[in-house]
Amino acid sequence: MVGSAEELDPDDLPDGLVVADAEGRVVTFNRAAARLTGRRPEAVLGAPLADALPLEDLDGRRWWKLTDPYGGLAIRSGQPERNLLLPGGCEVLVSARYVRERPGGPVQRVVVALRGTEARRRTERSHAELIATVAHELRSPLTSVKGFTATLLAKWERFNDGQKRVMLETVDADADRVTRLIAELLDISRIDAGRLEVRRQVVDIAAAVRRHVEGKVASGIPAERFDIRITEPLGQQWGDPDKIDQVLANLLENAVRHGEGTVTIEVAPASEIVEAAGWEHPGTPPRVVEGTAVTVSDEGSGIPEESMPRVFTRFWRGSKRGGTGLGLYIVKGIVEAHGGVIRISRAPSGGARFRFILPAGVPDFML
Secondary structure, three states, X not given: OOOOHHHOOHHXXXXXXXXXXXXXXXXXXXXXXXXXXXXXXXXHOOOEHXXXXXXXXXXXXXXXXXXXXXXXXXXXXXXXXXXXXXXOOOEEEEEEEEEEOOOOOOEEEEEEEEEEOHHHHHHHHHHHHHHHXXXXXXXXXXXXXXXXXXXXXXXXXXXXXXXXXXXXXHHHHHHHHHHHXXXXXXXXXXXXXXXXXXXXXXXXXXXXXXXXXHHHHHOOOOHHHEEEEEOOOOOOEEEOHHHHHHHHHHHHHHHHHHOOOOEEEEEEEEEEEEOOOOOOOXXXXXXXEEEEEEEEEOOOOOOOHHHXXXXXXXXXOOOOOOOOOOHHHHHHHHHHHOOOEEEXXXXXXXXXXXXXXXXXXXXXXXX
């Protein structure tokens, strides 16, 4: 535990915090609580909790009378978050925790957390958009798979071997597309929950870059479209090779598909002070990242300055050429799970320039 609640300034908390003592009198009413309720702290400090927060449930019942934190069951530890109403019909999300000196003892403090409902509505809208996107992306390959398999089963004898092969190759490709989409959904779930697992081992990032470029060339993209620049010596780098491959594959695919001209991939040792982007982590102090930097840039039209804050968010698409718009969100989650940082800027040639730095730190078990 980093510090106790007593060491924190309640006004620094993003959510509303109201604390009542053993007598039910309000002793803490932070700035966020004042903003959500429209009440001044000096007007409610020392007042009974039920007067300071005259909450009602959605059926119009007085919440404090209904829950009775001080006189209710002694085994209760609090109330889960739920929608409640303030006077005037203002809706807030409220949860409560009952603090006792000993199990079953009298309540010494009631700690109430308040949140506006807009954050939850944004989350619900995001989930609805994710479901709609996934349904749309799944419909096309599944329709293809169903159509070709039904045709083959019903009219197998009518097709020659070449025609059968083409249809089966299409089914195979569409099945891979569904598999990739499911993998993206699992990654998003883990990133959102903070449970993206990184299995570190020594990785050769320069070799990984060369391997990905060779794969692009083998798929028919001219070799002269790529310019690989490796700055030696590179220090020993630890990371999850599969996830680093995922990052490289996504950035190269974006540069090839959406960019133009030469795609330049630079790998170099890095030791620099990194400041958090204001649109992502406002107020976060700079930190030093030492490790390996990878930069992928192209010579296309680039990304408009006003769009850069949205590049690493869900569903952002730089063009209308398909895709779920989830790839760069996942890339950012993977890089940050390694303790690294990723940024976008305009390349010297005018195209998009993605640069990520992975710290060189070894896993805990090696320390």
